[in-house]
Structure formats: structure tokens, C-alpha cells
Amino acid sequence: xxxxxxxxxxxxxxxxxxxxxxxxxxxxxxxxxxxxxxxxxxxxxxxxxxxxxxxxxxxxxxxxxxxxxxxxxxxxxxxxxxxxxxxxxxxxxxxxxxxxxxxxxxxxxxxxxxxxxxxxxxxxxxxxxxxxxxxxxxxxxxxxxxxxxxxxxxxxxxxxxxxxxxxxxxxxxxxxxxxxxxxxxxxxxxxxxxxxxxxxxxxxxxxxxxxxxxxxxxxxxxxxxxxxxxxxxxxxxxxxxxxxxxxxxxxxxx
Amino acid sequence: xxxxxxxxxxxxxxxxxxxxxxxxxxxxxxxxxxxxxxxxxxxxxxxxxxxxxxxxxxxxxxxxxxxxxxxxxxxxxxxxxxxxxxxxxxxxxxxxxxxxxxxxxxxxxxxxxxxxxxxxxxxxxxxxxxxxxxxxxxxxxxxxxxxxxxxxxxxxxxxxxxxxxxxxxxxxxxxxxxxxxxxxxxxxxxxxxxxxxxxxxxxxxxxxxxxxxxxxxxxxxxxxxxxxxxxxxxxxxxxxxxxxxxxxxxxxxxxxxxxxxxxxxxxxxxxxxxxxxxxxxxxxxxxxxxxxx
Numbered sequence: 001x002x003x004x005x006x007x008x009x010x011x012x013x014x015x016x017x018x019x020x021x022x023x024x025x026x027x028x029x030x031x032x033x034x035x036x037x038x039x040x041x042x043x044x045x046x047x048x049x050x051x052x053x054x055x056x057x058x059x060x061x062x063x064x065x066x067x068x069x070x071x072x073x074x075x076x077x078x079x080x081x082x083x084x085x086x087x088x089x090x091x092x093x094x095x096x097x098x099x100x101x102x103x104x105x106x107x108x109x110x111x112x113x114x115x116x117x118x119x120x121x122x123x124x125x126x127x128x129x130x131x132x133x134x135x136x137x138x139x140x141x142x143x144x145x146x147x148x149x150x151x152x153x154x155x156x157x158x159x160x161x162x163x164x165x166x167x168x169x170x171x172x173x174x175x176x177x178x179x180x181x182x183x184x185x186x187x188x189x190x191x192x193x194x195x196x197x198x199x200x201x202x203x204x205x206x207x208x209x210x211x212x213x214x215x216x217x218x219x220x221x222x223x224x225x226x227x228x229x230x231x232x233x234x235x236x237x238x239x240x241x242x243x244x245x246x247x248x249x250x251x252x253x254x
Numbered sequence: 255x256x257x258x259x260x261x262x263x264x265x266x267x268x269x270x271x272x273x274x275x276x277x278x279x280x281x282x283x284x285x286x287x288x289x290x291x292x293x294x295x296x297x298x299x300x301x302x303x304x305x306x307x308x309x310x311x312x313x314x315x316x317x318x319x320x321x322x323x324x325x326x327x328x329x330x331x332x333x334x335x336x337x338x339x340x341x342x343x344x345x346x347x348x349x350x351x352x353x354x355x356x357x358x359x360x361x362x363x364x365x366x367x368x369x370x371x372x373x374x375x376x377x378x379x380x381x382x383x384x385x386x387x388x389x390x391x392x393x394x395x396x397x398x399x400x401x402x403x404x405x406x407x408x409x410x411x412x413x414x415x416x417x418x419x420x421x422x423x424x425x426x427x428x429x430x431x432x433x434x435x436x437x438x439x440x441x442x443x444x445x446x447x448x449x450x451x452x453x454x455x456x457x458x459x460x461x462x463x464x465x466x467x468x469x470x471x472x473x474x475x476x477x478x479x480x481x482x483x484x485x486x487x488x489x490x491x492x493x494x495x496x497x498x499x500x501x502x503x504x505x506x507x508x509x510x511x512x513x514x515x516x517x518x519x520x521x522x523x524x525x526x527x528x529x530x531x532x533x534x535x536x537x538x539x540x541x542x543x544x545x546x547x
Contacts, residue, residue, distance in 0.1 A: 220516025
């Protein structure tokens, strides 16, 4: 099982079971995860993103080489963000990056995002976009962060060659079928809701576009695992969702 | 019959999970004797008759080894229902649960703004009918005096009392209760046990709010499966005051069960939360109605 959506370090408002890397790895392994793509909670608010990504890469090496796969943060609102992208690729050898448009204060139709995605695609980096991190009804009132509006993704996915987007923490994303049909967009299941919601998503976008993501340790890992049980997908589709699609994405980078 | 169905369901779950997961769920499903009861289910907005909607829910519940569903409110959702709407929606639930008496319980949906009608509807559906609980939603806040006669009547029969609550960041709509509103009601009726729906959504606030009021129970349903919820509830309230619910079909059984199976709590606490506590709450009214389990 490959989990494309875990995070290291500290959630700003709560200690979490699994927010120490060794414990996170132990718990993932215990539940049958064989590889986890890790971002960093520090990437939400820290401005020294280069240090965040260096720590992320080091933690992934120290606590699970080949198991924890680092996805560095890039914030295009920071000066010289393009060098963070370069370092993720050239220095840390990361296969992809993770973006947090709502925490970093930009919309998906801003030109700087198009520029970032174009550069990432040219480097054959996978790009994860976290559409939310938390239900906005439960956020700390001093820091309210609305979810990302995904509407501009259609034109980005259509226009940028070789782009590979993985949308994290989405639920009932408008236009998801059309996004999937571009062949460039994948969807994780961490925030997918409703009875048998993963099965519905798979039928909307095709099982080949759905990947297992848990949002652990912010969410209980068992939530995503049990969703795959509830979905009752045929065995080949289940294997694609929990492992095959993510593996193929990583291998597509060569 | 039910026992046989559950055995089949457990096998299905194990077969589905085998080969890629060693989850706590499959281990628990294989070993535990606890029956899962779901406190918080609705018929939902999908196409079909009430019976068809409930049948669809039960098919998925079988996959998740859930034995009983508590069902309330019909469709479409109405935040401030008039008497005729209440009656129609309660009839929808009566129709549906009537087809699955071994798998479901019904709670009557009431609106304290229509007090006499609500008391009559309670009599029709609970005192004289098959329902076993009361659902209060967002028409009026729980601290309103209009709720008192409903609570007295439900308490006298031992019916389960479920009040929706949220502590929404940014504020609640006028009729939507917070756990603090429910505390005021609970203080006026200290001998009546009530359930704090959603534990206020913002569970760190909800748990603290109801902590000192021993006649209040925490419903785990209908919020994101945020890590730490169940551990804090067990630590601060005791496992005896925590009850599993899902809020299907808007939520999935899985995301909400994930809270209970993912929590670092004892097996005994997990069994209490998944069914034993709810059975304890219901025991008086089930006994009064001659319903044996």
C-alpha cells in the first residue's frame, strides 16, 4: 500500500499521535503501508522553506530510506521561490513537490502558479496540490483558511505539457471527471466522504486516477484504510488505488 | 438470521482487506464479539423510496460489520420543519425501519417551535409506535424552555434524546445549538440522559463543555476523522460517555469508524463506544417495548 499523503513535523494547533517521524513510520508499517509520500506541516507557515525542505529530506533519509519519499514545499509568494524548486529536484532528489495555495495566499488562476507548474513539469516533478488541510468550520478562529477553489485547474491541466497533478484532500471536486480526462490529474481519498464515496469517485474519474492518501497523522490512518473496504472495489481496481496508480506515477518519472 | 448475516459480513471484510492490510479493523472484526451500533444515520437525498434508501445503507453497513442503525429525519432536509413536514418525514422513517426491524431503530424528528404537535408526534411515533428516541436539530436552540416538556416526556419513557450541536468557527446560525446550549438544558433535567450530537464538531471545545455534566454523552459522528478526538473524549469523559455514530449518508461509515479503530484506547473502551454504551442507553425503552436483542 502506498500512501501519497502524509506529513512530518508538527501541526501548528495540536500535538498528534505520529508527529515524530519514527513513530509515524512505525504506525504506517503496522497498518500495511509500504511507502509514504511525505510533506511537512512546517511548509504551511514557515518562511524559510529551504530549511523546511532540508529537514524533510533528512528525516525521510533517517527514518525510512525508500519508505518515506519527500515532497518538498514550494511557496511561489516567497522571493526566489524558483530556487526552492531547483533544490527539491537537484539537491534533495525529490520526485515531486507539495503546494498549499490557501495557506500561501494565492489563487490557482494567478500567473505565478502557471509558471511554477510549467517549471515543475519541465523537470518531470510530480505536483501535489493540497486543496485543504482542515474543515474550515473547525479551524482556530485567529487563523481561518478557506479551501482552495479548484476551478482554474482545468485550463492548467489542459495547457501545460507533461504536467502530473495529484489533488490532495478534495471531496466532490467540481469538474473532476473532466480533469481526469486530461490524463494529467489524480485524486487522493483522504477527505472523500459519503457512503461508499471512494467507489463513487472511482466511477466518476476512473479507478486509474484514484490514489490512496490518508492525511496521516492529522487524520486517523484507519479512516482511509476503511474507506477502501467500504468501497468494495473489484480486486484489480483496489490494487490500483492502494498501490498501482501511485507506483506507476513514480515510475513514470524514470 | 442476523447472526448469519453478520458472520458473512465479517468474512467479506476479511477477504477484502486481506493481502494488503493488517488493519486494526480486520483484526478486531475477526476477534471481537462486540456488535457495532451506529447512533447517527439519515435516509439522505439519493433517489429512491425510504425503504430503498435504507436498504442501500444497510448493504454498505454489512460490509463494515455494523449490526444496527439508528435512523432519523426524512428528506429533503428541512431546518425548521412545519408540522406537516415533521409528520411526513417521520412517516418516511417509519416506513423504512418497518422493513428492517432487526437492523434499525427510529428516532422521531421534532421541532420545539411546534410544541403541542411535537408532543403529539412523540406519542404517535414513540409512546404508541416503534420509535425509541428523539432527534432535535437546528430549528431552535437547546436552551429554549420549549424543549422542557419534550425532555420530560422522553425522559419519562426512557427514550434516547439526541440534540445536534456545533461550535462552528465563525458562528452558528440562529437556531443551531452549541454544546453550551445543551448544557443549560441538561442542568434543568439532571436525571435525564442526553446525547451531544457531533460533540460540537470542534471536539476540543465540546468535550470540555460537557465534561462536568454527567448526564451528557458525546456523539463521535459527522466531523472529520481528526486524530486525537476519541482519545481526548475517553480521557476527559470516560469511555462510558462516548458513542460511535457516522452521520451517513453524508459521511461514510468508514471515515467515522476510523476514529474509533484508529484511536489509542483499550479494547474495552472501543467496545463500549461501538455499541455497549448505546445499548445501555436504550435498554429501558427496549425493555418497555418488549424488544429483545
